[in-house]
Amino acid sequence: MHFKIRNRRGFWVTILVILGTELVIGTMLLRNNVAVPLNQLAIKAAPTPTSQTIGTVNRGDRVQIITKNRQWAQVVYQQQKIGWVPNWLLNKHSQVKTASKLAETTIVLDPGHGGHDSGALANSNQPEKKYTLKLAQQVASNLQKSGTNVIMTRTKDHTVGLKQRPRLAAAQQANLFVSFHFDSAATPNSGTGFTTYYYHPGASKQLAQSINNQLGHLGLENKGVKTGDYLVIRDNSVPAVLLEMGYMNNDLDFKRIKNPNYRKQAAAEITAGIKEYVNDHY
Numbered sequence: 001m002h003f004k005i006r007n008r009r010g011f012w013v014t015i016l017v018i019l020g021t022e023l024v025i026g027t028m029l030l031r032n033n034v035a036v037p038l039n040q041l042a043i044k045a046a047p048t049p050t051s052q053t054i055g056t057v058n059r060g061d062r063v064q065i066i067t068k069n070r071q072w073a074q075v076v077y078q079q080q081k082i083g084w085v086p087n088w089l090l091n092k093h094s095q096v097k098t099a100s101k102l103a104e105t106t107i108v109l110d111p112g113h114g115g116h117d118s119g120a121l122a123n124s125n126q127p128e129k130k131y132t133l134k135l136a137q138q139v140a141s142n143l144q145k146s147g148t149n150v151i152m153t154r155t156k157d158h159t160v161g162l163k164q165r166p167r168l169a170a171a172q173q174a175n176l177f178v179s180f181h182f183d184s185a186a187t188p189n190s191g192t193g194f195t196t197y198y199y200h201p202g203a204s205k206q207l208a209q210s211i212n213n214q215l216g217h218l219g220l221e222n223k224g225v226k227t228g229d230y231l232v233i234r235d236n237s238v239p240a241v242l243l244e245m246g247y248m249n250n251d252l253d254f255k256r257i258k259n260p261n262y263r264k265q266a267a268a269e270i271t272a273g274i275k276e277y278v279n280d281h282y
Contacts, residue, residue, distance in 0.1 A: 032065040037092050038147075041099040043083035047072030049104035049175060049282050054083050059097075063090070070173045071106050071149055088149045096147035101282045102275050103147030108169040110179040110232060111136035111152070115159025120184035120248040122257075128248050129157065131257050132180040135245065138267035139178070143274070166236040176207060176274065177240035179232045182257055183247045191247045193221030197228030203239035206281065211241060211273030218266055220246055220253060239277075243270065 036057045043055035047069045055077060057063060063075040066082070073087040086104050089096070096103055111133040113119035119128025133154070140150045151172050153165045169177045185191030194215065198208040208225045215222055233240040245266055246253040256262040 033062055034065065034090050035059075035092070036061045036063060036090070037094055038089060038096050039098045041085055041089060042104065043075075043077055043081070043085060044072075044104075045083060047074070047084045048173075049086075049101065049278075051084075055081060057085075065090075086149065089147060094147060095145070100146060101278045102143070104282070105175045105278055106149040106151065106172060107143060107274065108151045108153065108165075108172065108174045108177045108238075109136045109140050109143075110165050110177065111154055112179055112181040114154050114157055117159060120182060122248045122254045123188050123251060124254075126248075126254070126258065128182045128184075131182060131248075131263070133157070134260075135263050135267060136180045138263055139180075139270050142267055142271040146275075162231045163235065165232045166240070169240070170237045174238050176277075177233070177236050177238050178211075178270070178274070179230070179240070179242040181242060181244050183244040184249050185247055188249045189251060192250050192253050193223045194218065194246055195223040195228075195244045196225045197230065197233065197242040197244065198225065199228060199230065199234040199240070200236075203281070204233065204236075204241060207239045207274075207277045208241045210277035210280065211243070211270055214269040214273035214276065215266075217269065218245075218262065219256060 036059055039058045041057050042053045043057065045052040045054050057077050061077065063077045066074045066076060068087060071087055072084050073090060074082065074084050076082055089099060089103060113129035113132060117129065119132065121127060136152065140152060143150050151168065151174065153168055154160045166177065183191060196208045196212040198204040212225045228242055230242050233242050246257045248254055248257065
């Protein structure tokens with residue numbers, strides 16, 4: 001009699017365990033089964049925008065997330081095919097209606113200086129760090145409207161070590177790195193204009209050229225594309241540029257730098273240059 005009762009109890013315990021396991025698995029599958037929120041989302045062979053496009057899904061199509069690799073998700077699409085998509089583009093709160101090459105990229109924006117490092121000073125003692133952050137935030141806003149995954153090295157006035165900045169790009173598997181600065185001359189009012197710097201030839205130089213090609217309506221001298229031995233671009237493992245967008249200690253340059261319209265125009269042209277590079281090379 002006791003043997004039969006124990007057997008019945010064991011049987012029901014086993015059934016409950018099986019049902020519980022199936023419920024957990026079913027919940028996980030349901031949670032990882034998502035509706036694509038935008039059109040023309042490319043399915044990639046590997047978790048990078050430069051890899052081969054092996055398929056496309058559109059708004060309302062469903063994909064099953066298998067696993068995640070940093071910023072990317074491996075998914076099953078069209079019932080049995082497998083590929084990779086940017087995980088941030090599966091966010092149902094995304095405002096982007098149609099995917100693009102720019103939307104598939106992860107870009108690190110680096111507002112120079114910050115915290116105890118003020119950077120260059122204007123003749124009125126205004127710090128460079130204030131305006132690098134404002135310009136980077138405007139570029140970030142532009143890129144995010146296109147669906148880009150933007151990562152900032154700083155979002156407020158605090159100190160970030162120089163070595164930490166390129167390391168962040170590597171850790172986040174970023175595709176591009178753009179550092180924002182404003183120049184200074186040894187003698188006030190003796191320097192003017194903006195310069196686009198790169199360190200590594202190849203992709204970084206091409207990115208610098210694409211951005212500089214778009215910088216044409218800022219009212220300052222375009223001093224062109226030059227090599228620059230700056231740690232944040234020299235020690236970077238991804239295509240990286242450093243932009244000097246005017247001279248802090250030139251009164252005429254600084255009048256533009258502190259003008260929101262100048263920063264808005266500069267951000268628009270920088271964004272256009274990034275887009276040009278991405279479209280040409282991805």
